[in-house]
Amino acid sequence: MYKIVNKRALNKDMTWMEIEAPYVARSAKPGQFIILRTDEYGERIPLTMAGYNREAGTVTIIFQAIGRTTMLLNQLEEGDSLVDVVGPLGKPTHMEGLKRVCVVGGGTGNALAYGLVKGLHANGIEVDMVAGFKNKDLVILEDEFKAISKNVYMLTDDGSYGEKMFTTVKMEELIEKNGKDYYDEIIVVGPPIMMKFCCQITKKYDIPTVVSLTAYMVDGTGMCGGCRVIVGGENKFVCVDGPEFDGQLVDWDEIIKRNGFYKEQEAHDAAHVCRLTGGVRYND
Numbered sequence: 153m154y155k156i157v158n159k160r161a162l163n164k165d166m167t168w169m170e171i172e173a174p175y176v177a178r179s180a181k182p183g184q185f186i187i188l189r190t191d192e193y194g195e196r197i198p199l200t201m202a203g204y205n206r207e208a209g210t211v212t213i214i215f216q217a218i219g220r221t222t223m224l225l226n227q228l229e230e231g232d233s234l235v236d237v238v239g240p241l242g243k244p245t246h247m248e249g250l251k252r253v254c255v256v257g258g259g260t261g262n263a264l265a266y267g268l269v270k271g272l273h274a275n276g277i278e279v280d281m282v283a284g285f286k287n288k289d290l291v292i293l294e295d296e297f298k299a300i301s302k303n304v305y306m307l308t309d310d311g312s313y314g315e316k317m318f319t320t321v322k323m324e325e326l327i328e329k330n331g332k333d334y335y336d337e338i339i340v341v342g343p344p345i346m347m348k349f350c351c352q353i354t355k356k357y358d359i360p361t362v363v364s365l366t367a368y369m370v371d372g373t374g375m376c377g378g379c380r381v382i383v384g385g386e387n388k389f390v391c392v393d394g395p396e397f398d399g400q401l402v403d404w405d406e407i408i409k410r411n412g413f414y415k416e417q418e419a420h421d422a423a424h425v426c427r428l429t430g431g432v433r434y435n436d
């Protein structure tokens with residue numbers, strides 16, 4: 153069993169959780185993820201490691217309670233345990249040869265980006281962080297990003313916090329201001345449509361661009377094919393070949409189409425999870 157040793161709410165949707173998982177923590181690297189189950193009948197869900205502490209034997213996740221499993225996870229408290237934590241999975245963030253990087257996070261993507269920005273900082277790589285959110289209520293990790301980045305640009309779509317601007321616009325503004333050779337790489341983590349448009353912009357300037365993909369996963373071992381994406385015209389599996397890929401080579405339209413595939417089933421599964429009993433009432 154994997155005990156929850158720390159839990160705190162970052163905002164109304166996002167939760168920070170530290171879990172005892174010494175074997176995972178021992179070999180974890182930035183950019184990797186875990187797959188967990190809350191209970192023995194539970195679904196397996198992938199979550200990026202926002203951090204790990206080898207001495208304490210813990211890993212940290214930051215997740216949005218968006219559907220059935222993440223809502224059940226969010227009901228657990230310090231002292232409760234998860235039945236499974238498998239990892240570390242996926243390839244770590246590639247950092248060799250990098251000196252200066254711009255990281256662009258959109259919404260929940262900022263939670264996924266945090267662990268990798270920490271990794272870049274720990275390796276002496278300078279980071280300009282562009283963190284975009286829909287509105288003020290959804291803003292997370294500002295102080296944390298400030299502690300590990302050279303510059304942090306906080307943006308909201310509606311202007312209720314930071315600058316009123318989309319991440320794509322700020323990213324292009326920084327490229328224009330600093331010159332196209334300023335960043336060795338741009339890393340984009342967010343909704344597929346945002347990553348697609350960021351990649352179209354960076355292609356114009358010929359800047360290497362890495363994206364972190366969050367395809368639907370089942371086994372996390374490359375066997376089931378659930379997380380297949382097309383990169384450079386070839387089938388790749390996000391769980392073993394990713395989650396990070398060359399953004400210029402990703403077939404975005406295929407990803408966006410596949411993401412809509414399970415909408416009906418999810419609407420059914422995103423039933424109401426009772427906060428008192430943990431019971432689930434499905435939508436009709």
Ligand SMILES: Cc1cc2nc3c(=O)[nH]c(=O)nc-3n(C[C@H](O)[C@H](O)[C@H](O)COP(=O)(O)OP(=O)(O)OC[C@H]3O[C@@H](n4cnc5c(N)ncnc54)[C@H](O)[C@@H]3O)c2cc1C
Binds near residue numbers: 216223
């Ligand atoms: C490698 C990887 C790392 C991830 N890291 C994080 C993380 O650090 N923090 C975090 O909050 N989430 C992360 N996700 C997404 C997370 O796995 C899903 O939100 C979760 O599986 C939803 O499960 P659910 O049963 O609660 O919701 P469901 O009922 O299954 O889905 C609810 C909603 O979430 C969307 N969704 C479900 N699965 C995914 C997915 N894989 N990618 C994008 N949208 C999805 C659905 O389209 C639906 O709209 C990651 C996904 C992957 C593949």
Ligand code: FES
Binds near residue numbers: 375376
């Ligand atoms: S999750 Fe099954 S192949 Fe990746």
